[in-house]
Amino acid sequence: MTQPPALVRARHAQQLYQETEDEREFRTAAKFPDCEKDMPDLTARFQYSLKDSLTSYLGSRNPFYSKVDPKTDYVWLFDNTAYQNKLGRWKAEFVAAYFVKNSGKDLSKAVASIIDKIGATKDDKTEATIAKRLQPLVDSILPAHVVQLDLQGVKTRLGPSGRDGISSDELAVPGHDYQDGQVVTSKALNADATTMNTIFATPKGWAVISDVDDTIKKTLTASPTGILTTTFTEDPEPIKGMPELYQHIKSKLNNPPFWYLSASPYNLYPFLREFREAYYPAGTLILREASWMNLAGFLANLTQGTQAYKVSRMDKVHEWFPKRKFICIGDSTQKDPESYAEMYRKHPKWIGAIFIRKVTGVAQLDSGRNTEERFEQAFKGIPKNIWYVFEDPSELYAKIDSLGSP
Known part of the structure; x- marks a missing residue:
């Protein structure tokens, strides 16, 4: 199958x-095991x-x-x-x-x-x-x-x-x-089911893979209790300036297909789909399978093995669209730099740009995940004109405008 x-x-x-070792260190420092144990x-x-x-x-x-x-x-x-x-x-x-x-x-x-x-x-x-x-x-x-x-x-x-x-x-x-970019809606028969939107994308052109948490949706916490709070009690809020940036990408790059790649479990699909529909271009949500038998698995989903998971999903997209040129957008909170860098090394002609949002103001992150050394190591051997670390989305408009034809 x-x-x-x-x-x-x-x-x-x-x-x-x-x-991974750095995930273990991060989870221990943030006391994830203590939160998960009961x-x-x-x-x-x-x-x-x-x-x-x-x-x-x-x-x-x-x-x-x-x-x-x-x-x-x-x-x-x-x-x-x-x-x-x-x-x-x-x-x-x-x-x-x-x-x-x-x-x-x-x-x-x-x-x-x-x-x-x-x-x-x-x-x-x-x-x-x-x-x-x-x-x-x-x-x-x-x-x-x-x-x-x-x-x-x-x-x-x-x-x-x-x-x-x-x-x-x-x-x-x-x-x-x-036509490229056309969307058709399908409905289930004799079932209580959500509708399904299918977006059509031709083999060539630009495309976008985007992370969700702290890239387009505000989380701004590295603690397990903070993640639980933003996920289960608060109204989802977009990162300032990102909805406008994504609309600019859509307009400037001829309505590229979007994939929203998250380590969140698929059980949050309606919640995240509603958020995406409110603020961002149509696209496919890629979420993680949830086979765990304890609610602690929700936190593990978000913080363990994220690089391997994201690369495996991008590999699948590559199988279907090997001739598209992709823009990868993520943030510094987890393994987006390393994931996108690994994908570039596997398929260097497939990725045209990597943009990483530096998430500031979170104490657990500022100490190590936002250092210049971290980014230089993650993108070692990758041309400087391919990757860029930004804090304000306005920094990317000129870079998007300069991409030209894929």
């Missing part, structure tokens, strides 16, 4: 969760019928699948980007996540844990906000299920889902008269 660009399968989790168990997410459990091992070839029930189940259809194969035909990977409605037995316990960890005031509004964002992290996943999709007038089956409650199908898109 083809690996989805938006998710990382559970069998890859051990490799991608392996801490976070609630979420094993109820993986309690499903014996039939679904056994047949899910068959993956996409499972003949014993069930259709989703709109009364009891819900499905997320992930936005995607269509590409052209060598014959010029359009294809895309269609990823769906399947859940049982309101099945999170551990929701109240998880909400109480978050409130206790961050020291929030316990009131109805705070509890409701946390519960809404936590619900997809505690609801039971649904393996061995399918959903029917109306794909440009053609009834198409997605799935069946695997043991992680996710299906991934690489499918031809009916029709051929699509």
